[in-house]
Amino acid sequence: MYGLSRDDCERLDREDPLGTLRGRFELPSGLIYLDGNSLGALPVGARQRLDELVRVQWGEDLIRSWNRHDWIGMPRRIGAKIARLIGARDDEVIAADSTSINLFKLLAAALRLRPRRRIIVSERTNFPTDLYIIEGLIELLGQGHELRLVHADELSDALDEKVAVLVMTQVDYRSGRLHDLAALTRQAQAKGVLTLWDLSHSAGAMPIELNAAGVDMAVGCGYKYLNGGPGAPAYLFIARRHLRDAQPTIAGWMGHAAPFTFAPDYRPAAGIERHLVGTPPVLGLAALEVGVDLLLEADLQLVREKSRRLGDLYLRLLDQECAAFGFEHACPHDSTRRGSQVAVRHPQGYAIIQALIVEGVIGDFRAPDILRFGLAPLYLRYVDIWDAVAALHRVMASQAWNKPEFKRKATVT
Numbered sequence: 001m002y003g004l005s006r007d008d009c010e011r012l013d014r015e016d017p018l019g020t021l022r023g024r025f026e027l028p029s030g031l032i033y034l035d036g037n038s039l040g041a042l043p044v045g046a047r048q049r050l051d052e053l054v055r056v057q058w059g060e061d062l063i064r065s066w067n068r069h070d071w072i073g074m075p076r077r078i079g080a081k082i083a084r085l086i087g088a089r090d091d092e093v094i095a096a097d098s099t100s101i102n103l104f105k106l107l108a109a110a111l112r113l114r115p116r117r118r119i120i121v122s123e124r125t126n127f128p129t130d131l132y133i134i135e136g137l138i139e140l141l142g143q144g145h146e147l148r149l150v151h152a153d154e155l156s157d158a159l160d161e162k163v164a165v166l167v168m169t170q171v172d173y174r175s176g177r178l179h180d181l182a183a184l185t186r187q188a189q190a191k192g193v194l195t196l197w198d199l200s201h202s203a204g205a206m207p208i209e210l211n212a213a214g215v216d217m218a219v220g221c222g223y224k225y226l227n228g229g230p231g232a233p234a235y236l237f238i239a240r241r242h243l244r245d246a247q248p249t250i251a252g253w254m255g256h257a258a259p260f261t262f263a264p265d266y267r268p269a270a271g272i273e274r275h276l277v278g279t280p281p282v283l284g285l286a287a288l289e290v291g292v293d294l295l296l297e298a299d300l301q302l303v304r305e306k307s308r309r310l311g312d313l314y315l316r317l318l319d320q321e322c323a324a325f326g327f328e329h330a331c332p333h334d335s336t337r338r339g340s341q342v343a344v345r346h347p348q349g350y351a352i353i354q355a356l357i358v359e360g361v362i363g364d365f366r367a368p369d370i371l372r373f374g375l376a377p378l379y380l381r382y383v384d385i386w387d388a389v390a391a392l393h394r395v396m397a398s399q400a401w402n403k404p405e406f407k408r409k410a411t412v413t
């Protein structure tokens with residue numbers, strides 16, 4: 001059997017139809033960045049856009065910019081662009097708030113659409129904020145709602161006529177497991193269960209077809225694969241058929257039918273705008289728009305294909321180069337069931353990640369023993385995967401991880 005070589009990876013880069021997009025990002029030299037699933041890289045255009053915005057729009061035009069530069073239209077305009085990434089219509093998505101807050105808003109709206117049902121189903125391994133938000137809302141409502149947490153393979157059995165909403169994250173943040181969004185949505189709908197999908201770890205890394213799947217509601221994050229910058233605004237989706245009946249949870253003035261009449265009574269806007277709360281975060285939205293525009297230039301089928309190949313390459317090289325060091329795959333082998341990351345398990349995972357960072361490879365660690373490597377197809381090269389696995393080999397062969405400063409600090413509980 002022939003092993004893969006670095007030359008093979010360079011050849012894959014020469015043939016990569018997305019290869020030119022890398023130049024549109026500012027990436028520090030000497031660094032291999034495998035954490036784009038936590039914080040996406042900086043688009044060159046974002047620096048220029050923010051500079052212009054600060055100097056001219058804020059600095060000179062000041063409050064006139066709400067109209068002159070359409071600051072007021074940003075949540076809808078950027079929402080409409082995100083809609084094209086997730087298979088939605090432009091009046092179904094709006095950019096606002098954080099993922100956590102949008103989840104709270106939409107879950108509350110969804111529960112009001114199913115007033116006679118009391119169960120919310122989710123996955124036990126779901127991202128913590130999603131679970132906390134559900135629990136917190138249940139407590140606030142005080143109507144006897146109940147969170148039913150199950151394992152992935154028990155989901156279909158957990159859906160029955162008592163369930164109001166299924167809250168799912170499409171790609172698991174730890175294992176990278178990709179759920180079949182269409183199949184689960186269909187199963188939920190057969191029981192009259194509304195679906196609320198969290199796309200934080202999937203949107204921007206693969207095509208998503210919310211409307212083709214019949215999804216009711218969705219939320220997602222702006223700072224991961226959308227490359228919107230640290231703490232970027234998130235987005236929310238509500239299918240057109242629910243727009244009239246989905247009530248706003250937090251009745252803020254930006255969701256009012258006519259905010260600038262300053263009327264004392266609340267009247268919700270007609271469409272998706274009613275789910276806005278307060279003044280839009282203009283700087284964050286501007287940076288997010290640059291990230292989204294970049295993604296709209298790429299063919300998402302190609303993005304997905306490259307993401308799968310990068311993951312396959314990582315796992316294959318890990319087996320080829322690091323077989324002696326006791327790593328176990330913690331993500332699905334089948335790339336059609338995997339998001340845009342790989343996860344491997346090692347008892348010394350924390351120390352290994354610290355030693356890799358010293359070697360110029362940034363991945364991250366998730367307790368208890370998972371090393372996670374995000375594979376952002378817009379700016380990663382195949383040769384980066386080669387170099388990242390070579391660095392891992394160096395760290396393991398030299399035992400560079402085995403230093404006191406890489407020991408996990410005991411946490412005080």
Ligand SMILES: *Cc1c(COP(=O)(O)O)cnc(C)c1O
Nearest residue numbers: 098099100127169198200201221
């Ligand atoms: C990243 C992520 C979030 C982040 O929520 P914030 O409100 O932006 O902190 C939420 N859910 C999932 C599944 C995520 O991956």
